[in-house]
Amino acid sequence: MSEERPESPLLLFDACCLINLFASGRIEEILDCLPFRCATSRLVASREVLAIAVEGAATEPLGREVMPPGRLESMSNLALLDFETDQELAGFVGFALELDDGEASVCSLAVARGGGVATDDRKALRIMGGLTPPVPTVQTPELLYEWVERLKLPEAEIRSALRQVQRRGRFYPRVDAPRFEWWETFSQR
């Protein structure tokens, strides 16, 4: 069970980041040790298909493991947020002019509630960075780095988690992503 951290900043996860954490096989553990109040939108939880590839499947068509409905709801360290105000609804519609509904909902809630966004999506990162004031963003390599540093995990465990994200989530960080060097070093060791 995560400890209460009411003073911690709010971090809204988009589907892209949730898939990566799911692929690592350690999602609950990672969320638990982050210095944030972790959340996502109920819209993401109800509409997004959070699927990862089945480990070991090298040929097409790939097997899929879909996060079971209700798993996000059952996570004690991830809050599901609904729109509560007209400002949040208007923000959602505004972001939906440029993003898909899941991404727009997360961005709107983050802006309205003074939080940050956990995403690896280049477009979402650009839009969040272009707001005044910019909305803070965190990317998957930073989240995993934080987890590793806090728990002082052994190298083999780090490598395994990173490779799982690559293989099962089909995710490779961009070269300009924060902690890219760290990711490359550990995933290739």
Next chain:
Amino acid sequence: MTDNPLAAVDPRGLAARVREAREARGWTQQELGDRLGMARTTIVAIEKAERRLKPRELIELARLFGRSVSELLQRSSPPEGFSVQLRSALPVSAPVDYDLVPYIEEFQHRCEDYLRLEEICRVPLRRRYPPEYDIQGVDADQAAEDLAAAERSRLDLGEGPLLSLRDLLETDVGLRVFQLNLPSKIAGMFAFAASFGGCIAINLRHPVERRRMSLAHEYGHFLIARFRFEITFESRYERRPSAERFAEAFARAFLMPASGVRRRFLEHERERPQGITYGDLCRLAHSYLVSLEAITRRLEELRLIPLGTWERLRQERFRVDEARHILDLESAAHTDDAPFSPRYIALAVEAWQLGELSEGQLAQILRVDRLGARELALAAAEGGDQGAVVNFGAPLLSSGTR
């Protein structure tokens, strides 16, 4: 951000989308009003762009229509009459006992998505359309042979098999080609809009050989009646209209040109003093990526084998799939099940790499989930090393080195 972000949206485009989505649901304005708790006159005003929607209303509309808010907002105005003209292209005698509207709508949305990708990447599809051919008063079969030869010559295709027909029609002619899951009785659809150009949808449920024949068939329609919308049904009726007879004959002649087929057949025959075999027929069909029935009927038509050969094979219950397996006649070209062309996928990946599409939008535009989108992006752009991804949008030569 303003109080109502919809103030920045083109009201006519959004109004057209709302009307289109309502009609796709088959609801009257009164019915939609009842569901929203609004008067019919309010719906009329919304659809005429005389009343601006509020964010809460738009979200509720999207929920009722079963669409995403972003879809209602981001799609451009639907081209005038696309859906209506396709629906009216349905032959009166067509065996339709299902709702065609969702399929027509999906066809239209794919065309819109394609156009949007081209706009983002700034690479419009180049149209190399031939002049429209007039076959009035000419025998349909003869016109088909002549036109197929003329098109092959125009496109520098020689007399060999057309291995990637879809790519050819897209890149060398400028038609948009999609593979959709359509009701089994529909072979394909053809539509034309000023913004899209010629667009073809082929039934993905059909075997690849039949799909190629359907694609060539629709191309035949395009050559003689470019602006005429068409829904082609699988039909066995005897008295076909002249345009249908032409399109069928064109497909055969375009895919299996007389000179090339004759030459290959005679080569097979020379190698077989005892006469051509079932296996030779299978190999010939395989090399042209057509069905055994198609090649056999074509050989009959060219008087290279006796009339009635296909009927005899059919009566003998010749098992094509088994023969193909035994002769090891499977190939990648025989399993072309991708709904979108390589060009479409490459543009989508490029738009995503440019940061003009989010991952969710990429998935929506490729009609897959996010993992599927990542897989397609990696497959399209992987440079060999892990994570070494080719940036499709990067110029090959800097201006100084040109």
